[in-house]
Amino acid sequence: MDLSFGPRYESFRQEVRQFISANRHKAPGSGDKPRSRVRLDWQALLIENGYAARTIPKQYGGFGAEPDILETRIIAEEFSASGTKPGMGGLGISMLTPTLLEVGTEQQKQEIIPPTLRGEMMWCQGYSEPGAGSDLASLQTSAVLDGDEWVINGQKIWTSTAHYADRMYGLFRTEPDTPRHQGISVLLVDMKSPGIEVRPLIDMTGDHNFNEVFFTNVRVPKEQIIGKRGEGWQIANVILKHERGSLSSVNATLTRLSLLQQLMQKQTLAGSRVIDDPVFRDRLMKLKGRALALKFNDMRILSASLNDGQDATLARMVMKLQGTELRHAVEGLAIDVMGEIGLCYEKGEYLEDNGMWQRQYMYYLGLIIGGGTSQIQKNIISERGLGMPKEPKFDRDQFSSQPGR
Amino acid sequence: MHFGLSEEQTLLQDNINRYLADTVPLDQVRKFAAGEIDNRAIWNGLSELGVAGLLIDEKHGGVGLGSLDAVVVADCLGGHVTPDAFLGTAMASRALAASDRDDLLGELAAGEIRFGIAFSESVGARGDAGVIIENGRLNGKSILVVDPDADWFIVATPDQQIALVSRTEVTIEPMTTIDKSRRTCSLTYKGSVAKILSDDPDVYRKALDTGRLVLAADTLGAAQYMLDAAVDYAKQREQFNRPIGSFQAVKHLCAEMAADLEPARSLVWYAGHALDHVAIEARESVCHAKAHLAEIGTRIAKTATEVHGGMGFTDLLGLHYWFKRIGFNRQLLGSPELVRAEAANLAINVE
Structure with a gap:
C-alpha cells in the first residue's frame, strides 16, 4: 500500500495549483453559456497550458502530451478542489474525438477535431429511439443511400444538448437485410440540415435536459460516416470505451455528503439540531460508510490502471450501479433532514440551497436509469463479472427488417 | 501509487488459504462445533505459519507485520470458518506491546499461550x-x-x-x-x-480497533465464500430446463452481492492501512469498516442462503456456519449502530 503519487507528480500538482490561482479570475462562472466568449477564451487558455485536450496531438489542435493517468487525475482533482471550471468535456471532446483518432479518416480528424476541442463545434449523440432503449441494437431510424447522399428517416430520443449542438454523431440502420448488429452505421449529421426537428423533452426536475429529434428525408453527404457501412455497432463500442465513470464521480458525492452534514448542523427540528438526532446521525454514518467504500474502490481502480497484474475488473463494473444509487440516497437523506420544508421547490423563503437537493435527488434517479439502467448493470456484473449464464437471447439471428418484438 | 495487497501479502494469503483448505475442511469445523475436538492443533499449525506472531515485533519473537497483514489473515480465516484464536491474539499483541508485560509476547508469538x-x-x-x-x-x-x-x-x-x-x-x-x-x-x-x-485510553482503543478490524476482515472472507458458493450453485442447479443462474431474478441477487462486496474489500484494506499509517483517519476508518461489513455481510449471508433455495436452509451444505459467523462478527465488539455512533462522534462536533 503506497498512496502517494511520488515527488514528480507532487511538483506537477504544484504547477497546476499555481496556474489555477494565477488564472482563475478568467474562468467562466455558472451563468456563462456555452459558446460565450469567456468560455471559448478559457478553453483556449487551458489547451495552451495543457489542462484541456492534454493528450490530443498538436496537429489536431491539442496540447500533445503523452497520456498519463496520474497527470489527468491531478488536473481533475485540483480544478475540482478549487471550484474552478475545468476544460470542456462534452460528448464531442470526451467521446467523439478519441474515437476519430482511433478510427477516423485523416480528413475527418483535420476538419472535426480542432473546432470541437475549441468548443466551437458542439455535438450531440443520436443513439436511443422510442423503441430502442436498453435493446439499442433494435434501432430502426434508417439511412438509405441515394446517389452521393444518405437519406435519413426516423426518430431519436434522450438526445441531450441537441437543442444547441451543431452536429450529431448517431447510429442509423443502413443495411436493413442483414442481422441487426451488422446493419448499423455511424453517420455525422449537420443539425441545421432541412428535415430535422428538435423538440424539448422536459424531465421530472422541470428542466430541459433532453430532446426528441425527428428526421424527415434528411440528406447527409455520403462521406460523413465513421468507419465502413455496417460497422456501426463496433464503432459504438469504441465510442463507449471512452465513457469514463463520470456518471458517478465519488469525489462529488463525498462533497455532497459533507454539505449534507453542514445542512444537518444548521437545520433544527423542534428547536434541536437535526445532527444531534441519533436516527439521522445513524443514517448519515451509514451513507458515509458506503461512500468511503466507493472512494477506496476508486483508488483500487486507479491503482490497477497504473500497476500491471492488479485486477480490478469487478471493482470497475460495480461503480456505475453503486455510485448513482448512493448519490440518489445522499440527496434523499437531505430532503428527509428538511422534512416538510424539504417539500419546498423552485422558490420561496423556506427553500434551502436553491432547491439543489430536490433537483439532484430527481436528477440522479435519471442517472440510475440512463447510461445503462441499474438492471442492465446487474446483468453485466453477473454475466461478465461472475460468469453466470446469459439470458437466452431470442433475437440474435433475426433480421432487423422484422420487428424485434 | 499502489492501492492493494503487496506481493508478500498475496503470498501470505495463498499460504494460509492452502493450509486451511488442506487442514481445516468443513468436517473439522463440524467436529469442533460438536465438541469432539478442540482447536489446539489448528492453532499450532497456524502459529507455525506465523499467524500467532503476526503483529508481534521480531525482537519479541514475532513476525513484525502490520494491520493490513492481519486483514489478509482474518479474511482467510473467515473464508474457511476456521476455529481460530486470532482475535484474542491480535488484540493481546497490541495491548501487551504497550504495557510492561511484553515478556509474554514471546510465548504468544510461538502459539504457546492464548x-x-x-x-x-x-x-x-x-x-x-x-x-x-x-x-x-x-x-x-x-x-x-x-x-x-x-x-x-x-x-x-x-x-x-x-x-x-x-x-x-x-x-x-x-x-x-x-x-x-x-x-x-x-x-x-x-x-x-x-x-x-x-x-491509557489510546492503548484500549488500539486493541479495540485491532479487534474490530479483524472481525470486519473475517466477515469479508466469510461473505466472499458465501457469494462464490451461491454463484457456483446457481450455475449448476437447473429448474425449468435451465440453470437458475440464467434467470435475472437470481443473477441480479448475485450481482447485488458482488456490488456490495467489492467496494467493501477496498474499505477494509484501507482501514488496515490507516490503523498503522494514517493516525487521524484510523479510528473512523475502522468504525466504518466494522459497521459497513456488518451491514453488507448480513445482506450477503441472507441472499446467498436464498440463492441456494431449500438446500441453503439445511445442514447438508453447512452454509449456515458462514451465515452464523457473519452474524457473530456483526455484534461482537459493537453492533453497527453502536459503532456508527462512535464514528459520528469522531466526525461531528457535539454542541
Whole structure:
C-alpha cells in the first residue's frame, strides 16, 4: 500500500495549483453559456497550458502530451478542489474525438477535431429511439443511400444538448437485410440540415435536459460516416470505451455528503439540531460508510490502471450501479433532514440551497436509469463479472427488417 | 501509487488459504462445533505459519507485520470458518506491546499461550454484567468472552483501562452462541488478582480497533465464500430446463452481492492501512469498516442462503456456519449502530 503519487507528480500538482490561482479570475462562472466568449477564451487558455485536450496531438489542435493517468487525475482533482471550471468535456471532446483518432479518416480528424476541442463545434449523440432503449441494437431510424447522399428517416430520443449542438454523431440502420448488429452505421449529421426537428423533452426536475429529434428525408453527404457501412455497432463500442465513470464521480458525492452534514448542523427540528438526532446521525454514518467504500474502490481502480497484474475488473463494473444509487440516497437523506420544508421547490423563503437537493435527488434517479439502467448493470456484473449464464437471447439471428418484438 | 495487497501479502494469503483448505475442511469445523475436538492443533499449525506472531515485533519473537497483514489473515480465516484464536491474539499483541508485560509476547508469538478478550462490558454492558477494578482486584462478571481455553484474559473496564487476569483467578462458564466455529464463555471475578496493563485510553482503543478490524476482515472472507458458493450453485442447479443462474431474478441477487462486496474489500484494506499509517483517519476508518461489513455481510449471508433455495436452509451444505459467523462478527465488539455512533462522534462536533 503506497498512496502517494511520488515527488514528480507532487511538483506537477504544484504547477497546476499555481496556474489555477494565477488564472482563475478568467474562468467562466455558472451563468456563462456555452459558446460565450469567456468560455471559448478559457478553453483556449487551458489547451495552451495543457489542462484541456492534454493528450490530443498538436496537429489536431491539442496540447500533445503523452497520456498519463496520474497527470489527468491531478488536473481533475485540483480544478475540482478549487471550484474552478475545468476544460470542456462534452460528448464531442470526451467521446467523439478519441474515437476519430482511433478510427477516423485523416480528413475527418483535420476538419472535426480542432473546432470541437475549441468548443466551437458542439455535438450531440443520436443513439436511443422510442423503441430502442436498453435493446439499442433494435434501432430502426434508417439511412438509405441515394446517389452521393444518405437519406435519413426516423426518430431519436434522450438526445441531450441537441437543442444547441451543431452536429450529431448517431447510429442509423443502413443495411436493413442483414442481422441487426451488422446493419448499423455511424453517420455525422449537420443539425441545421432541412428535415430535422428538435423538440424539448422536459424531465421530472422541470428542466430541459433532453430532446426528441425527428428526421424527415434528411440528406447527409455520403462521406460523413465513421468507419465502413455496417460497422456501426463496433464503432459504438469504441465510442463507449471512452465513457469514463463520470456518471458517478465519488469525489462529488463525498462533497455532497459533507454539505449534507453542514445542512444537518444548521437545520433544527423542534428547536434541536437535526445532527444531534441519533436516527439521522445513524443514517448519515451509514451513507458515509458506503461512500468511503466507493472512494477506496476508486483508488483500487486507479491503482490497477497504473500497476500491471492488479485486477480490478469487478471493482470497475460495480461503480456505475453503486455510485448513482448512493448519490440518489445522499440527496434523499437531505430532503428527509428538511422534512416538510424539504417539500419546498423552485422558490420561496423556506427553500434551502436553491432547491439543489430536490433537483439532484430527481436528477440522479435519471442517472440510475440512463447510461445503462441499474438492471442492465446487474446483468453485466453477473454475466461478465461472475460468469453466470446469459439470458437466452431470442433475437440474435433475426433480421432487423422484422420487428424485434 | 499502489492501492492493494503487496506481493508478500498475496503470498501470505495463498499460504494460509492452502493450509486451511488442506487442514481445516468443513468436517473439522463440524467436529469442533460438536465438541469432539478442540482447536489446539489448528492453532499450532497456524502459529507455525506465523499467524500467532503476526503483529508481534521480531525482537519479541514475532513476525513484525502490520494491520493490513492481519486483514489478509482474518479474511482467510473467515473464508474457511476456521476455529481460530486470532482475535484474542491480535488484540493481546497490541495491548501487551504497550504495557510492561511484553515478556509474554514471546510465548504468544510461538502459539504457546492464548489470550481471551473480555471487552463487552466496556463496549456496551448488558444486563447484570459489569466489571470493577480496585486495588489490583477485579470484581463482577464479563460475558461473551472469546476463547474459554485461554491462559490469560484481557479485561476492559468501563473507564477504558485494560487489565490482565490469569485463568486460575476466575470462574469460567461456557456460553452457547449461534456461531459454533468459536467458543465463548462468561467470567466471574471475586476479588480476582489482576494487573493493570494500561490506563491509557489510546492503548484500549488500539486493541479495540485491532479487534474490530479483524472481525470486519473475517466477515469479508466469510461473505466472499458465501457469494462464490451461491454463484457456483446457481450455475449448476437447473429448474425449468435451465440453470437458475440464467434467470435475472437470481443473477441480479448475485450481482447485488458482488456490488456490495467489492467496494467493501477496498474499505477494509484501507482501514488496515490507516490503523498503522494514517493516525487521524484510523479510528473512523475502522468504525466504518466494522459497521459497513456488518451491514453488507448480513445482506450477503441472507441472499446467498436464498440463492441456494431449500438446500441453503439445511445442514447438508453447512452454509449456515458462514451465515452464523457473519452474524457473530456483526455484534461482537459493537453492533453497527453502536459503532456508527462512535464514528459520528469522531466526525461531528457535539454542541
